[in-house]
Amino acid sequence: xxxxxxxxxxxxxxxxxxxxxxxxxxxxxxxxxxxxxxxxxxxxxxxxxxxxxxxxxxxxxxxxxxxxxxxxxxxxxxxxxxxxxxxxxxxxxxxxxxxxxxxxxxxxxxxxxxxxxxxxxxxxxxxxxxxxxxxxxxxxxxxxxxxxxxxxxxxxxxxxxxxxxxxxxxxxxxxxxxxxxxxxxxxxxxxxxxxxxxxxxxxxxxxxxxxxxxxxxxxxxxxxxxxxxxxxxxxxxxxxxxxxxxxxxxxxxxxxxxxxxxxxxxxxxxxxxxxxxxxxxxxxxxxxxxxxxxxxxxxxxxxxxxxxxxxxxxxxxxxxxxxxxxxxxxxxxxxxxxxxxxxxxxxxxxxxxx
Amino acid sequence: xxxxxxxxxxxxxxxxxxxxxxxxxxxxxxxxxxxxxxxxxxxxxxxxxxxxxxxxxxxxxxxxxxxxxxxxxxxxxxxxxxxxxxxxxxxxxxxxxxxxxxxxxxxxxxxxxxxxxxxxxxxxxxxxxxxxxxxxxxxxxxxxxxxxxxxxxxxxxxxxxxxxxxxxxxxxxxxxxxxxxxxxxxxxxxxxxxxxxxxxxxxxxxxxxxxxxxxxxxxxxxxxxxxxxxxxxxxxxxxxxxxxxxxxxxxxxxxxxxxxxxxxxxxxxxxxxxxxxxxxxxxxxxxxxxxxxxxxxxxxxxxxxxxxxxxxxxxxxxxxxxxxxxxxxxxxxxxxxxxxxxxxx
Numbered sequence: 001x002x003x004x005x006x007x008x009x010x011x012x013x014x015x016x017x018x019x020x021x022x023x024x025x026x027x028x029x030x031x032x033x034x035x036x037x038x039x040x041x042x043x044x045x046x047x048x049x050x051x052x053x054x055x056x057x058x059x060x061x062x063x064x065x066x067x068x069x070x071x072x073x074x075x076x077x078x079x080x081x082x083x084x085x086x087x088x089x090x091x092x093x094x095x096x097x098x099x100x101x102x103x104x105x106x107x108x109x110x111x112x113x114x115x116x117x118x119x120x121x122x123x124x125x126x127x128x129x130x131x132x133x134x135x136x137x138x139x140x141x142x143x144x145x146x147x148x149x150x151x152x153x154x155x156x157x158x159x160x161x162x163x164x165x166x167x168x169x170x171x172x173x174x175x176x177x178x179x180x181x182x183x184x185x186x187x188x189x190x191x192x193x194x195x196x197x198x199x200x201x202x203x204x205x206x207x208x209x210x211x212x213x214x215x216x217x218x219x220x221x222x223x224x225x226x227x228x229x230x231x232x233x234x235x236x237x238x239x240x241x242x243x244x245x246x247x248x249x250x251x252x253x254x255x256x257x258x259x260x261x262x263x264x265x266x267x268x269x270x271x272x273x274x275x276x277x278x279x280x281x282x283x284x285x286x287x288x289x290x291x292x293x294x295x296x297x298x299x300x301x302x303x304x305x306x307x308x309x310x311x312x313x314x315x316x317x318x319x320x321x322x323x324x325x326x327x328x329x330x331x332x333x334x335x336x337x338x339x340x341x342x343x344x345x346x347x348x349x350x351x352x353x354x
Numbered sequence: 355x356x357x358x359x360x361x362x363x364x365x366x367x368x369x370x371x372x373x374x375x376x377x378x379x380x381x382x383x384x385x386x387x388x389x390x391x392x393x394x395x396x397x398x399x400x401x402x403x404x405x406x407x408x409x410x411x412x413x414x415x416x417x418x419x420x421x422x423x424x425x426x427x428x429x430x431x432x433x434x435x436x437x438x439x440x441x442x443x444x445x446x447x448x449x450x451x452x453x454x455x456x457x458x459x460x461x462x463x464x465x466x467x468x469x470x471x472x473x474x475x476x477x478x479x480x481x482x483x484x485x486x487x488x489x490x491x492x493x494x495x496x497x498x499x500x501x502x503x504x505x506x507x508x509x510x511x512x513x514x515x516x517x518x519x520x521x522x523x524x525x526x527x528x529x530x531x532x533x534x535x536x537x538x539x540x541x542x543x544x545x546x547x548x549x550x551x552x553x554x555x556x557x558x559x560x561x562x563x564x565x566x567x568x569x570x571x572x573x574x575x576x577x578x579x580x581x582x583x584x585x586x587x588x589x590x591x592x593x594x595x596x597x598x599x600x601x602x603x604x605x606x607x608x609x610x611x612x613x614x615x616x617x618x619x620x621x622x623x624x625x626x627x628x629x630x631x632x633x634x635x636x637x638x639x640x641x642x643x644x645x646x647x648x649x650x651x652x653x654x655x656x657x658x659x660x661x662x663x664x665x666x667x668x669x670x671x672x673x674x675x676x677x678x679x680x681x682x683x684x685x686x687x688x689x690x691x692x693x694x695x696x697x698x699x
Contacts, residue, residue, distance in 0.1 A: 089448070123481030130479040139447050140480050144471045150437045151472065154444015161400070161426065161450065184437025191432070348482035349516055351540035 034310045040082060040239050041305055042319060044074040044298050047098045049323050050107055053331060054114070055275040065114045065127035070098035072237075072269035075297035076201050077102035079242025080169055080262075083250040087137050089159075089168040091152035094129040094143040095268075099171055105133040107327055111334035118344070119337040125348060145206070146172065146179030149198075153185045156194040160257065167195045167253040175206030177220040183227075186261070190227040195253035197246065198224065198261040201236060207272040208283045224261030236264025237297040240304070267292035356557045357527045358571050360592055367555055377560065382414040382552040384526035388533040389416060389453065391562050393423050396451065399537060400427040402442060403455030403491075412455055413493065413552050435461055439468035439490070443476070443542075446488040451537055459492040459546065460506045473542040474517035489536045491545045494585070494636060497680065502672035507585075507637035512544045513614045513646065519567055520544045520614040522636075524588040526556040528611055531565030539567060548586040548636060570617035572624070576606035579630040579694050582621055582647060583607055587634040587666070593687035598694060605694065613643050621647065622655055629660035632693045634685070639667035664693040 051069045058067065070077070073095075081090070081102035092099040100110060105121065113120030114128050122132050129143040139155065142148040152170035159166045176182055177200060189196050200220050204211045211218060224231040230252065234241040242264060249260035269289060271278035279286040305311045311319075347353065356373040367378055379387070392399045400423075401416060407430050411417025420428035431438045435456075442452040456462060462469070469490065477485045495505040512520050519541055523529040529547070536543035573588060574595055583591035588609050595605035606624050610617055625631055631651055633644040644665040651663055666685045674683055 091444075121481070122479060122483065125481045126479045132480040132483050134483055140476055140484050142472060144467060147440065147467060147472055150440025150468065151444035151447060153437075154441040154446070155448040156444075157441060158445045158448030158450045161445075162448075180434070181437045181440060184432065184434035185441075187432055188434065188437065188441060348478050348480075350519075351477055351482075351485035351487075 034308075036082065037305055037308065037310055040078050040243065041298070041301050041311075042323070043078040043082070043102055044239065044301065045319060046107070046323050046326075047074045047077065047101050048298055049320065049327055050101060050110075051097060053327050055270075057331070058275040063114050064116060065129070066273045067097075067114070067128050067275065068095040068273050069268070069270040069275070070095055072292060072297070073201055073203060073266045074098055075239035075242050075301070076199065076236045076264045076266060077171070079239045080171075080197070080199055080246040082243065083246050084137065084167070084169065086135075088166050089139060089152060089155040090137050090171070091139070091148040091155075091168070092131075092141045092171045093145070093148060093173065093176070094141070095173070096131050096141040096171070097128070099141075100131050100133055100136075100138055103133070103138055104136045105131070105138065107330035108333040109133070111330050112337050115334045115337070116339060117334055117337035118340040119333070123344070123348070124340045146176040146181040148172065149176060149181050149185045153189055153194060153196060156189070156196045157192065160192070160194055165254060167197065167250055169197045169199055171199045171201060173206065174200065174202040174204060174211055174220060175209075175214075176200075177202075177223060178206065178214055183223060186224055186227040186229060189259045190229055193257050194259055195257045196259040197249045197253055198229075198259070199246075200261070200263045201266055202263055203266050203268045205268065205272070205284070208278070210284075219263070221261060221263040229259050229261050231261035231263070233263045233265065236266030237292075237295050237300060239297055239301050267295075269293065357559075358525075358573065359556060360525060360573050360588060361554070361556055362589060362592055364555065373557060376557045378555050379526055379558050380552065381526045381529050381547075381554050384530040384558050385415040385533060385547070386411075386417065386419065387558070388530040389419055390422070392534060392537050393419070393427060395562065396537075398449060399451045399453065400429065401453045401455060402429040402431050402438065403457075404431060404433060405457065406430060406455050412457055413549065415552070416455065435464035436466075436468050439465040440472065442488055443468060443473050443486055446486045447476070447484055451487050451489075453489045453491060453537070456490070456492040458504050459494050459508060460503050462490075462492055462508065465490075469512070469518070469542070469544075470515050474515045477541070478517060485540050486542050487537075487540050488542045489533065489545050490542065491547065493547045493549050495549045496586075496684065497550075499675040499677065499680070500673065501675040505673045507668070509544065509546045509613060510637050510642040513643060518542050518544055518614065519612065520546060521567055521612045522546045522548075522585040523565075523611060524548075524551060524585050524609055526554065526558045528565050528609075530558055531563050532567065532611065534562055535564040535567050538564070543567070546585065550586050554589070565611065567612045568615040568617060569612070570608055570610040570620040572606065572620070573609050574605060574607040576604040576628070578604045578628055579632060579697060580606045580608060580621070580624040580628045581632045581634060581690060581694070583609060583634040584613065584643060585636045587636055590685075590687040591634055591690055594690035594694065597687065597691055603694065603698065616647070618647075618650055621651070625651060625655050625658050629658055630694075630697050631659070632664045632666065632690060632697065634666040634690055637667060638670060639665050640670045642667055661697045664697055666690060666693055
């Protein structure tokens with residue numbers, strides 16, 4: 001796990017630091033690091049292209065589910081989830097496509113869910129706002145702002161009781177910080193010492209309400225500090241920053257059961273819900289969006305990988321082509337899948353259906 | 355069957371010669387025993403709630419359990435009802451079996467988001483992939499000026515929500531058996547108790563047993579009129595039946611025990627025999643459980659009815675404090691007697 005730290009040392013100081021990591025040759029270290037750096041780029045691109053495909057097809061109006069797009073925020077899901085084991089818990093929100101993909105959910109069962117098909121991750125019962133993939137630690141997502149945070153505290157409590165050494169990540173936006181559940185959860189986690197990583201994706205807007213219209217201070221992190229929880233703010237558009245912060249947080253949760261709070265400053269490019277830009281409607285200034293687009297997390301990381309000599313522009317194009325092919329296959333799978341039988345309306349209301 | 359008997363007082367129990375030798379304990383002791391046995395049996399079971407470990411132990415129903423199981427499994431919690439309900443749901447998602455205890459049912463409105471939007475819907479929203487095995491205990495208060503925020507009976511609200519089960523045990527036997535069933539059900543179960551039942555006594559086996567959720571029981575056989583009574587109203591119905599027996603009226607009393615799912619078959623069967631129905635609920639009449647039962651009877655059993663269905667419940671008024679107003683607020687056995695007499699006249 002010291003590999004990346006060493007890499008940064010090489011980048012910033014021009015030489016390897018002595019991390020006592022089995023005397024690995026620099027060449028080998030670089031190879032391993034390259035794999036992680038490349039994977040972060042690939043995952044971010046997958047999320048981006050996955051959602052751009054939704055924008056492409058949405059106007060046909062056969063994808064009948066409200067979509068809350070994650071474009072612009074990809075670095076956060078990817079920088080965090082890369083540290084997680086398959087069965088670590090992740091709780092997320094109505095804006096959860098990115099978290100599922102970062103955790104490894106196949107695009108096919110997500111698209112199938114959006115199209116209301118039986119082959120969807122929730123058999124067409126949940127839609128875009130209620131994704132689930134228990135095989136990869138996604139035990140449900142909620143569309144009630146702040147509602148998923150305490151659920152993640154509950155799985156962490158269970159982990160502590162069962163000593164299963166799993167960690168829980170709860171993703172939420174700045175809107176959820178307005179809710180009582182966050183403060184209730186922070187207090188309880190601090191009290192009980194639970195293995196949780198709070199990841200606040202502060203994109204400054206709850207639907208169209210700006211942070212400053214809702215809160216007396218900009219810094220959500222202060223809520224965690226008030227509960228004596230390890231906390232830090234990072235540039236949510238820099239995947240390596242998120243990666244480093246999350247690495248420490250996950251290690252700390254796993255090794256000593258300590259919670260952390262990471263506030264990631266970022267920006268949502270598209271409207272709150274739907275496939276369009278919302279500056280056209282006057283929801284926020286276009287100039288603000290333009291500034292953030294210049295700060296695109298994928299472009300930023302692409303430049304980094306190129307500067308490291310890990311990929312060339314041609315490699316990048318190849319990467320997109322491979323991802324796009326995967327997405328086409330996933331969309332085709334979804335559209336060819338059967339709709340649920342209407343009798344399934346009455347199924348899954350109760351466990352054991354009695 | 356000794357297990358379905360209702361005793362109005364200790365004297366009745368003492369006079370019950372037929373079942374001498376059976377153990378009798380109180381409702382609160384039966385609840386405590388259910389917790390104790392299930393926590394012994396299954397380490398996934400734990401209790402959380404405000405004051406569950408205090409010397410009073412939720413009116414005696416959890417007293418002493420923290421000494422045996424420790425405060426990790428009999429967990430006092432911050433006063434954060436909604437968040438802590440979410441924590442319990444999360445623990446259930448991870449395979450634990452939490453029992454969340456509220457000393458007053460009036461505290462449930464603070465948990466509504468987690469109960470209604472999360473616990474109740476998680477199984478359906480996840481396409482049947484994630485169930486929530488959680489028991490939420492709450493106690494209806496009454497009397498001594500408890501007033502509007504310490505004596506609500508809002509079980510009807512939860513009946514309205516798909517994905518929840520609602521049980522309302524009236525006897526010690528049912529309190530223990532239903533709590534054990536609820537813990538093994540796999541669904542979120544609202545377990546609604548009544549403070550006035552805590553000292554009631556009845557026969558209770560020592561071991562683990564279950565009372566099936568969704569199955570009612572005939573408390574008293576009769577042929578003239580059916581009374582469906584819920585929770586504490588069972589005792590009022592028994593008193594009413596006693597009084598009417600002297601006047602030659604034979605009352606059948608049904609205790610649904612679960613109000614969701616409801617054993618409508620048992621109610622319908624009784625109506626086939628008696629043709630008359632009175633429903634006595636501890637909650638409000640307005641859009642309440644009585645209204646639901648009456649509607650189902652009108653829809654499916656209209657041809658068997660010899661008269662209109664009568665409902666007894668709380669008026670559409672918050673609970674008052676003054677003892678004079680309280681007395682006027684709560685219906686009792688006399689209201690049941692009067693309803694039956696009206697129906698028979």
